[in-house]
Amino acid sequence: MYTIKDLYDLDHTLAKDYLLQFTYPWEALKGIKDMILALGPTLGDDYKEVAENVWVHKTATVFPSAYLGAPCIIGPETEVRHGAFIRGSALVGANCVVGNSVELKNVILFDHVQTPHYNYVGDSILGYFSHMGxxxxxxxxxxxxxxxxxxxxxxxxxxxxxxxxxxxxDYVEVGCNAVCNPGTVIGRHASVYPTSCVRGVIPENCIFKNSGAIIERKAD
Structure with missing residues (x-):
């Protein structure tokens, strides 16, 4: 329940070929910087190198007060909003939101990931359509x-x-003001209650309550 195959649909990230080298997602953390440096020059004319080793898709929106540290890639239709701080080694996919006062460092964000308000995301991988409150x-x-x-x-x-x-x-929902402690792995379609302190492996299709209880999500 915690392998790359278990957690992610790799068709929704430019890091697909890179991630296919590994069994467990944390094995990919050490090489994110080098992966971005190799991938950036191959992206083609739809991306512009706006600073050394910083590639931004022509349809992305980067607000004037955002900081983009090298190396990083910002995908199509993504918004990097005011006050965002991308420290570097960040691959941000298509249709993502990196919001106000959000800090990213050594991360892969799949397509349609939202980190919209006051989030810190470091040494992490966020799957397709995942959302941090x-x-x-x-x-x-x-x-x-x-x-x-x-x-x-x-x-x-x-x-x-x-x-x-x-x-x-993929499709994980993390509630407002929750803390994911080092080594947290959250399965597909799982949810975390607001203000929770999360650790360990949370199975897919489950709900982590702020009491620490884990319950299976009921079918719709």
Whole structure:
């Protein structure tokens, strides 16, 4: 339930070929910068290199006060709104929203991802049509600075990396002011209640309540 195949439809990101090299999504975090540097020059005339190693699609909207740090790619019809801070190593897909006071660092955002208000997203991968509510963040370093471990019930998966925020599957909804602790993995079509403190693996089609309880989503 926590492999790339389980979490993502790779037809909705320019990182498809890159991600196909890996089994688990966190394995891709270390190479995001190099992937963007290799991918950028191949994008064609629809993208403009607006600064060194910063490529923006001609249909994207970048507001004047937004900062785009290299390397990054901003996809078609995406909005990067006032005060957004892209620190670098960010691949942002098509029809995305990077909103007011949002900070991105070492991330892949699939198409139609929304991080619209006051979000921090670092060392993370956000799947197709995933959404982070206002003020929700990914915490990407443990307080004891030890390597991140993914916990799935009684199972513990050693990642071997120090910086690892969250892996959000396709169509994940994270409620306002929720915190995704280091090593969080949320399955497709899962939801997180507002103000929750999330950790470990949340199965697909489930709801994580702010009490910590996980319930299966009822069929429509």
């Amino acid at each position: 206002a003020g929700s963040i990914t915490s990407n370093v443990k307080s004891d600075k030890k390597l991140v471990v993914v916990h799935n019930g009684t199972e513990s998966i050693e990642t071997g990396i120090k910086k690892f925020g969250a892996m959000l599957g």
